Amino acid sequence: MEFILSGANPAFANSIRRAAMREAPVMAIDEVEFKTNESAMYDEVLAHRLALTPLRTPLKGYVLPSECSCRDGRCSKCSVSLTLKCEGPATATSGDLKSTDEEVTPVSSSVPIIKLEKGQRLELTAIARLGLGREHAKWQPGIVAYKYIPIFKVDGKACDGCGACVKACPQGIISLVKEKPKISDPVQCILCKACSEACPPKAITIGSDATKFVFRIESTGALPPEQILFKAMATLEDKCKEFGKLVKKLKG
């Protein structure tokens, strides 16, 4: 998902980015119990691979283990158990993980976990829980990044309309209009400054607009991108409200 955030400042944009990557809870495998592991890999290596397999996360129904009344993180409100049973010759994939909740399943069924030779067996039970990206990367719902919108300035007197900038632009978004360069789509600009470097009379300057940002959210598939953004904003809002209340209390 891509969108433009305007009328903001860098701190605001960065807080949204940080909240989206760190504060939106998703499901990930947190504990693995191996019954049989005759594969070439150690238990912990497999556990690590399993943990990094993205799982679809339902929006409602589960709570963070720290907020659950059960306290041990094993009840049906805060955990889902998944089983895997595979015998070689085969490649165990994320699709072999059988979940007890049909809403919490691997996003893709083709993530390879381990290749098993003839006669090698693998059997395990895994527990998936909700968690936050601030704790471990396996709970990051995706990659959130932003960039500035460029301010493209041409010194009309210095520009001789040679077109060197048109050729230099790797995105191909500069064209000559009445012998003066113009950017057709500022969102496509990657701020590489190739145009200003290629310009013989140095007539082009590229600045960045610190109030407008092009955001890009790439989800792992655990949550839809708009939900990641929504959760991020809601968490930030709650944090600000709580902070305000605490300051009031502090003042007495």
Next chain:
Amino acid sequence: MELELVEKGDDSLLIKVVGEDHTLCNLLRKALYEDESVVAASYSIEHPLVGVPKFYVKTKKGKSPEHALMDAAERVTKQLEGLRKQLQKALKK
């Protein structure tokens, strides 16, 4: 989140924001800059992993630093609320 008072002057305040990080502190710091009665606003996190942010605010014109903080938090909340509603609208389409 918890707030701990470290130092309190007539027009300045130093607090510890336990359980938070740059996500909230930087947002508030920038929001405080918009307030004309705020002379200084800053924070520091001494350790990137286990550090607790210390937040400093200094004000003038008779506005207390606590008041400035509350106003800043409210401004940001309103801004976020507006954005959230916009998003909700866009998603319904």
